[in-house]
Amino acid sequence: MTTDWQFDVPVAGSRHLPPDARYMEALSSQGYGFDVAIADLVDNSIDAGAKDVVIHFLRDGDQLVSLLVVDDGKGMSDEDLDIAMTVGGRRDYSDGALGMFGTGLKSASLSHASAVTLISTTKRTRAAGRRWLMERAVAGFRCDIVAPEYAQNLIDRYADRPIMWQGTVVRWDGVKDFPKYGGGGQTDRYLQRTINKLGLHLGLYLHRFLAKDDFNITIAVEDVRTGTVYLDFGVEPLDPFGYPVSGNHEYPRQFTATVPSVGDVVLDAHIWTPKSNIDEYKAIGSVIDRQGFYFYRNNRLVQAGGWNNFRQPEQHLSLARTAVNLPEKSGDAFRLTVKKSGVETSPEFTSALEKATDANGNTFLQYLNDADICYRDARKRSNTARKAVVPPGKGISPSVRETLTDEIPMIPNTDPISIRWQKLNNEHFFEIDREESTIVLNQHYRSAVLGGRRGGLNDAPILKSLMYILLHQVFEKEYSGSREKDNLQLWQTILVSAARAEINGVADSD
CATH class of the missing domain: 3.30.565.10 (Histidine kinase-like ATPase, C-terminal domain)
Incomplete structure (x- = not known):
């Protein structure tokens, strides 16, 4: 059955429909x-x-x-x-x-x-x-x-x-x-x-x-x-582009993306200093979160990181950040969320990025490649000086795992070390399960460690990071020698004492 399609919907009047109080x-x-x-x-x-x-x-x-x-x-x-x-x-x-x-x-x-x-x-x-x-x-x-x-x-x-x-x-x-x-x-x-x-x-x-x-x-x-x-x-300003030295001396560069509906959009492309520990770099989130576009509207940051469907984030692009000042009239090319916590971009912006160039004809795609190379070169230099370890696994915060794998070379083809809470004898703060490649923490002391906060799979990141640093070598050997066993017992005794002091409020009484 075929009918003539009407491109506009005809109406027969209107009615006032105020919102319900709900x-x-x-x-x-x-x-x-x-x-x-x-x-x-x-x-x-x-x-x-x-x-x-x-x-x-x-x-x-x-x-x-x-x-x-x-x-x-x-x-x-x-x-x-x-x-x-x-x-x-x-x-x-x-x-x-x-x-x-x-x-x-x-x-x-x-x-x-x-x-x-x-x-x-x-x-x-x-x-x-x-x-x-x-x-x-x-x-x-x-x-x-x-x-x-x-x-x-x-x-x-x-x-x-x-x-x-x-x-x-x-x-x-x-x-x-x-x-x-x-x-x-x-x-x-x-x-x-x-x-x-x-x-x-x-x-x-x-x-x-x-x-x-x-x-x-x-x-x-x-x-x-x-x-x-x-x-x-x-409150102090936290400039996401406030690096002390550029990761690549040829950056920052300005690229121009021509978006048909709004005109030229300037992309200020930066490559961060590798292995930076300052808040301007680390406080923005994980390596996945902090890379990508930083959109500004009237000098107010409205999106901190993300590639807006241009490409998938990956660790090798963690040094790439691009500042974009949104045009006054963005149309459908850039749509700001009501909460001003993100920008939705149209496919025409993505297409424009693939063709964006700087004044010398260098492409925006080449910029991403340069950021990738900067990251890989820095990691090669640091990894050659450090001994490889068993990688961290479940129970350790993803951002901590990211930092560990970024800073230390990992032994390939080995089961990662997981950390979980479990009921143990209260004389023990932790146990080591070699077969499951797991550090088990005593559930009895969990509330003291968390200080009343709600627990989760990746809770207590400081404690778990320290436990991983302290114990990862145990999993790199088939068995523990007498000296290592003595150290494990020593750490056990000290940690149980500290946990009990936390529970009894001794730590706050002096």
Whole structure:
């Protein structure tokens, strides 16, 4: 049966279909990571012209109670607050703005908190505020108006951090990630892990702003009852191209990829220094994560690594990083995700990369080959000076395995050494299973090692790395001599004693 195809769908009118209030639940379930959500709020501060941003964790003794993001930007009036708290609220974004969709504040905040309060003041208006409480939002989009007295009091609280005669405070309550019970040092451990990771994330994605003299981000922790400040430090820029010496003296080079729908796109191609241990190189993730394209939009990093279907990542390209400033009007060639944590590229960009050249006619494909050669040559030089060992296996974090195999030559055709937790006699911290090529750790001491954190296949990376370094030689011999057996017993005794001290809290009593 054949019919004439209609290239446009005919309509017979329209109907207004407002979103159901449950849309707020969907908005809060977009998979925002904690670091990504905070970065989204800082983007708003930058758009408001802020020079100083404070990320403030508030605690009441051992219990974390709230998180605030405070800035000294131009602030918002009552009308501006309504727009900011409206899902998809219409506002005019300047060409250089970091905001795009009008959902970041709401979706980022409600992904991690049961309530988000927005309080602001300008040069000409008094302090005012709005609050989304999740249970009221899903019951009918009811947004609370904050009492003016409280709004002014909160602004006054930050009058000297640094100058709050205008600016904005975003307050999160009921933060889902906060430890439910703060005893046993859980809160301190959570803050240490979270703040370190957050500082690296902000330092990386906002490094071009942090490199300026007139912009600062501070992360602080304060006890709301005593006023004690436990932590107060500035976030440092983490430039993913901040190597001390290029891995290849002919780089960086600029290649031009002609993308038909947007025109010429400049590719700043870099080759990192081999075997680098500085944070600018190592803190971005595994060797698979850190290579590839680094896309920037208005000086804000929106993707750190990845080849965007141009090619598969591989260890030999771990030194290759290419900076790309997205064109102002990207069309369908470059589509930024709502969370500003990745870029989707069209096939025309991939095709353009295959033809991209620099001013001397060198191709982008040759650049990848040069990065590959640089990596292989460096590995050959280091591996000739070190004795080959049995490779690491399951139970050891992939990033650690990657570092070990990168730094030390591996004995080919040997079973890798796995590490797992298992119930053992409590007089033993570990056992060696030669037949299974496995280091077995005593399950009884696992909670002490993890400090209350949830365990997994690749948990306790520091301990497992040390155990591998300490014991890999045992698996390279058919049997242990008397001296080696004595060493194994010595290590066993010391580790059991240390684990018991950790369980009993002895380590924290002095």
